[in-house]
Amino acid sequence: MFKAPRGTRDILPPEQGYWKWVTEKAAEMCRLYGYQRIDTPVFEDAGLFVHSVGEETDIVEKQMYTFEDRGGDKITLRPEGTAPVCRAYIEHGLHNLPQPVRLFYFGPIFRYERPQAGRFRQHQQFGCEAIGAADATLDAEIIDMAWNLYASLGLKNLTLQLNSIGCRTCRREYLQRLKDYYVSHEGSLCRDCRNRLSRNPLRLLDCKNPNCQDLMKGAPRITEYICADCHSHFTLLQDCLVTLQIPYEVNPYLVRGLDYYTRTVFEIQPVDVGGQSTIGGGGRYDNLIEMLDGKPTPAVGFATGLERIILNLQKQGIELPTVAGGRVYVAYLGEEARKEAVRLGARLRRAGIAATLAMDTRSLKAQLKQANALGFSHAVIIGEEELKANSVLLRDMANGSQVQLSAEEAIRRLKP
Ligand SMILES: [Zn+2]
Numbered sequence: 001m002f003k004a005p006r007g008t009r010d011i012l013p014p015e016q017g018y019w020k021w022v023t024e025k026a027a028e029m030c031r032l033y034g035y036q037r038i039d040t041p042v043f044e045d046a047g048l049f050v051h052s053v054g055e056e057t058d059i060v061e062k063q064m065y066t067f068e069d070r071g072g073d074k075i076t077l078r079p080e081g082t083a084p085v086c087r088a089y090i091e092h093g094l095h096n097l098p099q100p101v102r103l104f105y106f107g108p109i110f111r112y113e114r115p116q117a118g119r120f121r122q123h124q125q126f127g128c129e130a131i132g133a134a135d136a137t138l139d140a141e142i143i144d145m146a147w148n149l150y151a152s153l154g155l156k157n158l159t160l161q162l163n164s165i166g167c168r169t170c171r172r173e174y175l176q177r178l179k180d181y182y183v184s185h186e187g188s189l190c191r192d193c194r195n196r197l198s199r200n201p202l203r204l205l206d207c208k209n210p211n212c213q214d215l216m217k218g219a220p221r222i223t224e225y226i227c228a229d230c231h232s233h234f235t236l237l238q239d240c241l242v243t244l245q246i247p248y249e250v251n252p253y254l255v256r257g258l259d260y261y262t263r264t265v266f267e268i269q270p271v272d273v274g275g276q277s278t279i280g281g282g283g284r285y286d287n288l289i290e291m292l293d294g295k296p297t298p299a300v301g302f303a304t305g306l307e308r309i310i311l312n313l314q315k316q317g318i319e320l321p322t323v324a325g326g327r328v329y330v331a332y333l334g335e336e337a338r339k340e341a342v343r344l345g346a347r348l349r350r351a352g353i354a355a356t357l358a359m360d361t362r363s364l365k366a367q368l369k370q371a372n373a374l375g376f377s378h379a380v381i382i383g384e385e386e387l388k389a390n391s392v393l394l395r396d397m398a399n400g401s402q403v404q405l406s407a408e409e410a411i412r413r414l415k416p
């Protein structure tokens, strides 16, 4: 028997309400902040991610779905959303538009990871990218938007972790200090970190190994090494967050697992859970467009996994808003009534009323039992008597009361 591949899942109808709600809230947030939708392909040239996310990162080293297609091209299923949007920005000359260009996307992300709660090998992501401005108020806008999305869904007890990881210039000195520190403790590092030490020391701050986490507490802090420009950028961002009344915590060891970040990085997490708890995050990536052979273009973005949001909504017991307008079940008895029922079903839908027809000619009792089990708000019944009188029975499924009236009158009463 076939099953969905490990780390993937089917989203069955009962859960779709959450998906619809979260997607609509996110799109509404984008409208309010002036972000426009972009869609990019699910797969890209593998090189795009190697050049942007970074060769020495977990994503590129261990998690990408990369394969050769039948034409011999090396293809990767998108493991993150920012690089494809930047590729599109360059390819379509979006730097010719008034800057910054504000974009958002929804789409699946693929990473070969060990599956666990809220983490899948295919997950659905919502992301925003503001490309073409260096101003810290833009970083604040992106964070504000993320924060308000969660708030508008009713999520509580979230924390915002914030850091600045500097620019190309000031990070160099920090990386040297970081390396010196870890070299002096090399014996206590895990094998992965010993490898990272020479190639990508910033990644050591990402390690989940308990020994490495302990060592991290004594490591030099990047916030003490950033240059004057990076410092004033970070200060302005924090001022904006205070103005926007968004509580935050500076975490000097927050780096995020991608190489392209500069200056601002942030993560939003529920307070009560540890480990894989981040529900969204992002940061500034001022060098990325240039790394992809575009003109130097500053940018900042944010992404959040929809599965993680929904998991947290369910954990926090947040119920879906009820949808207005009922659904009608068309029940009938006998061959002749069947034709009338088909006609009535069509008329109801034309009037904007959701209508479902009973199947086959089992007893009315059995049909109404089914209508009840399926949660219909009303049933319209056509029996022999109604057929003769050219009328229908309108039944309220909640209390069982029913009234005989014309089809026109029933439609009028059922209209949302
Ligand atoms: Zn700097």
Ligand SMILES: [Zn+2]
Binding pocket: 189, 190, 191, 192, 193, 207, 208, 209, 212
């Ligand atoms: Zn380690």
